[in-house]
Amino acid sequence: MKFGIIVFPGANCDRDVAYVTRDILGQPTRMVWHEEGDLGDIDVVVVPGGFSYGDYLRCGAIARFSPAMQATVEHAQAGKPVLGICNGFQILTEVGLLPGALMRNRDMRFICDRLPLRVERTNLLWTNGYTPGQVITLPIAHGEGCYYADEATLAELEANDQIVFRYSGPEGAVDAAHNPNGSLGNIAGICNRQGNVLGLMPHPERASDAVLGGVDGLPLFQGLVQALVAA
């Protein structure tokens, strides 16, 4: 199972992802420079967190035009897995692989924290390592993580079961008191209609080694590898 991690100028979570896929899971992993346009050898494309192109104009706005992202769009359109984490999620919305947009946090502050999330759906490549309704704790670190979509799009996301993670209380309560950034519907992560593209603001790669204080992100990567190997 070969992972390709897109490296943009300003990316800073690319190596963290590689540490999980290559060192912890033992999967072949290739760092893909943003100017490369051939992802033919890659099974899973990861668009990592960071500040691609300095977040100029809007987060993810400029990254979408890179050859690597054009190839990522084709990869996704062929039904193959694409994972966007944090800035990667922002890029996936800008390029149109996922609906909606990520805006400045409600309280204007950059938030660096560990927060509970409720796993809303487990019949996906990405979440089969969790149990339905399970509450996991993952780090977040973003200034623009407030998920926005118009009412029709939100209704469609709900109807098609595309909301994968929501910010919640430790017991799984999804309410305004447990919404760190003002995201509509407490949305922390969504998938596309087919389920092969996942974007989330929290960082599962930063919670995959006990040394970092938590391992709730590891089942995402383990479940993915198992599902793809079995397929």
Place this chain on the structure above:
Amino acid sequence: MSIVTISPPLELAVPHYSARIYVTLRPSVLDPAGTAVQSGLAHMGYSNVGPVRIGKYIELTLEADSEEAASQQLDRMCDQLLANPVIENYRFELQTLATV
């Protein structure tokens, strides 16, 4: 080696335009930065200030065969990069620059 610059005859020169582009948040989208600025203004004593909305202002120049062509190109630039249609609206003003 010297560089010789040859100016094209005036009637063959491609027209240049200057564009002023205004990107604003769609009315349905909350603007926490605007709300923070409104509160700052209130602290200055301007409690008479209503809602503040913050947008972006972009200037650029471009070559195009006609004003209509320039306008069409700008529409595409705004739709695809300069604004995000999910959250933002845009408008622009075009001005013809004197041909150099």
